[in-house]
Amino acid sequence: MRLYAVVAAGGFRRHATYRMATMAGIFTNTVFGFIIAYTYTALWSERPDLGGYDTAQALTYVWLGQALLMTCSLMGGGFEGDLMERIRTGDIAIDLYRPADLQCWYLAGDLGRAAFNFLGRGVVPMAIGAFAFDLALPVSPWTWLAFLVSLTLGVVVSFAVRFLVALAAFWLMDGAGVLQISFLTGLFFSGLLLPLNLFPGLLGEVARALPWSAFLQVPADVFLGERTGWDLVGALAFQAGWALVLLLAGRVLQSVATRRVVVQGG
Amino acid sequence: MDEGAGTGRGAGPGAFARPGPVERSPLVEGVRAYRLIAGMWIRSTMAYPASFAMTTLGNFLATVFDFVTIMLMFGHVDVLGGYSLPEIALLYGMAATAFGLADLLLGSLDRIGERVRDGTFDTLLVRPVPVLVQVAADRFALRRVGRIVQGLMVLGYALVVLDIDWTPLKVLLVPLAVVSGGAFFGAVYVGGSVVQFFAQDAAQVQNSFTYGGQTLLQYPPSVFARELVRGVTFVVPLAFVSWLPALYVLGREYPVALPEWVAFLSPLVAAGCGLLAGLAWRAGLRAYRSTGS
Numbered sequence: 221m222r223l224y225a226v227v228a229a230g231g232f233r234r235h236a237t238y239r240m241a242t243m244a245g246i247f248t249n250t251v252f253g254f255i256i257a258y259t260y261t262a263l264w265s266e267r268p269d270l271g272g273y274d275t276a277q278a279l280t281y282v283w284l285g286q287a288l289l290m291t292c293s294l295m296g297g298g299f300e301g302d303l304m305e306r307i308r309t310g311d312i313a314i315d316l317y318r319p320a321d322l323q324c325w326y327l328a329g330d331l332g333r334a335a336f337n338f339l340g341r342g343v344v345p346m347a348i349g350a351f352a353f354d355l356a357l358p359v360s361p362w363t364w365l366a367f368l369v370s371l372t373l374g375v376v377v378s379f380a381v382r383f384l385v386a387l388a389a390f391w392l393m394d395g396a397g398v399l400q401i402s403f404l405t406g407l408f409f410s411g412l413l414l415p416l417n418l419f420p421g422l423l424g425e426v427a428r429a430l431p432w433s434a435f436l437q438v439p440a441d442v443f444l445g446e447r448t449g450w451d452l453v454g455a456l457a458f459q460a461g462w463a464l465v466l467l468l469a470g471r472v473l474q475s476v477a478t479r480r481v482v483v484q485g486g
Numbered sequence: 487m488d489e490g491a492g493t494g495r496g497a498g499p500g501a502f503a504r505p506g507p508v509e510r511s512p513l514v515e516g517v518r519a520y521r522l523i524a525g526m527w528i529r530s531t532m533a534y535p536a537s538f539a540m541t542t543l544g545n546f547l548a549t550v551f552d553f554v555t556i557m558l559m560f561g562h563v564d565v566l567g568g569y570s571l572p573e574i575a576l577l578y579g580m581a582a583t584a585f586g587l588a589d590l591l592l593g594s595l596d597r598i599g600e601r602v603r604d605g606t607f608d609t610l611l612v613r614p615v616p617v618l619v620q621v622a623a624d625r626f627a628l629r630r631v632g633r634i635v636q637g638l639m640v641l642g643y644a645l646v647v648l649d650i651d652w653t654p655l656k657v658l659l660v661p662l663a664v665v666s667g668g669a670f671f672g673a674v675y676v677g678g679s680v681v682q683f684f685a686q687d688a689a690q691v692q693n694s695f696t697y698g699g700q701t702l703l704q705y706p707p708s709v710f711a712r713e714l715v716r717g718v719t720f721v722v723p724l725a726f727v728s729w730l731p732a733l734y735v736l737g738r739e740y741p742v743a744l745p746e747w748v749a750f751l752s753p754l755v756a757a758g759c760g761l762l763a764g765l766a767w768r769a770g771l772r773a774y775r776s777t778g779s
Contacts, residue, residue: 241687251694254714255702259559259566262709266563397540404547413555420561 231332283349287342380466523623546632579641581703584667586634599682667727
């Protein structure tokens with residue numbers, strides 16, 4: 221356990237090193253936050269209470285999206301490209317030789333990364349957004365607590381998906397295609413482009429049931445106070461369920477894959 | 487298609503001028519070098535045809551999702567900022583195609599910071615080919631054609647559906663604005679890459695102006711605050727890519743009071759920005775100090 225805490229701290233520190241990149245990222249997230257916030261203002265002024273949100277909630281959703289973009293790796297990015305490269309080059313053999321579990325090792329590192337991105341790239345754009353627009357921030361400390369739990373589960377589900385994506389490299393010569401599909405599904409089904417409760421009919425139902433909704437839509441609804449009481453329990457259970465299923469799938473795939481590893485000396 | 491153009495060259499009037507070193511203008515030389523490097527990268531991408539197909543489709547879809555988002559919005563409303571879906575499609579199509587052109591030709595420039603950091607930038611300086619050409623053509627990604635295709639499709643849809651009072655000037659303005667817009671975004675790419683000489687991790691800032699600029703231009707100016715509209719008209723002249731020409735074509739008034747003929751200034755604005763970016767690039771290259779890695 222202590223080992224993984226160290227790995228997580230390492231993940232945090234590693235991303236904290238790139239100060240200039242963090243500043244640039246904050247700038248970009250803020251610019252996009254403003255652009256999208258104006259389009260949502262136009263949308264909600266036509267149809268107030270669209271998707272069950274009032275305008276303040278809709279704008280909060282925009283800035284949450286920018287804050288969680290990197291935290292929950294909505295569009296991918298993080299360890300998976302690295303891990304794929306290690307699998308492709310065979311460096312993975314060294315990882316498997318370590319006295320640590322591959323999946324737990326990467327999960328710990330990714331949690332550290334997420335923690336840094338939340339503090340480094342999430343909080344500042346959110347604060348700027350709150351300064352420029354009238355946002356619906358939670359008042360109850362319990363809502364904040366529930367949000368942090370939901371956010372953590374969101375990161376874990378996101379990790380589990382990306383771990384599966386990375387392991388695909390064991391079977392594919394070139395992982396660019398899978399990474400791209402992962403990018404697309406995250407972009408569309410996390411609710412980054414538009415809240416999933418604005419998706420029509422069957423598409424909306426499917427989108428809300430898929431694991432990607434655990435990345436942004438569910439934490440955002442918890443933050444906005446749309447999920448309370450048993451509904452909140454249901455939301456967290458939904459995230460935890462996907463986390464469990466996907467982590468287990470990753471575990472199975474990992475053990476199948478490691479049996480495929482052939483170490484070529486030299 | 488590139489190959490065909492290459493073999494055709496020998497048959498031209500210049501064919502008799504060989505052999506011996508031919509005096510070519512730096513521009514021709516640069517374009518030739520770009521084609522050679524880009525061609526090499528295309529061949530290397532084709533080594534994994536399945537992956538190429540997937541990433542091209544993915545690139546296409548990623549941009550399609552942009553427009554799908556707007557369509558989903560119009561599932562709930564009839565107008566956005568006073569504009570109908572086909573009208574927004576015109577704005578979108580022009581902006582997306584313009585950006586797509588720049589992204590295809592110069593999109594690799596956003597990796598320049600990475601190259602400075604890992605030291606591979608230095609190797610480009612000693613080669614007898616313009617550095618800008620080398621970096622721009624580096625990892626040339628044909629899959630980025632997906633963005634242009636999608637932009638043109640939305641533009642085509644808008645032009646078919648919209649009931650426009652066409653005049654010869656309007657017919658001329660649309661392609662003129664798209665090409666100028668591409669040049670403008672190209673200038674942004676070059677200017678942004680100069681920043682990366684000095685702030686190597688700052689590629690993201692460039693994205694705010696390229697991807698962010700395109701996103702902004704997808705929506706009508708009436709959606710945004712007046713100050714923001716002024717800013718992208720007079721400070722960072724994004725408005726000349728699509729807003730001003732498209733609003734002229736649609737016969738709509740621009741929220742910031744400007745004479746009508748301003749819509750035709752896109753080529754001048756693009757040329758001015760290109761010149762500035764070129765000067766910045768030269769100055770940046772001269773001031774460049776290797777990290778020594």
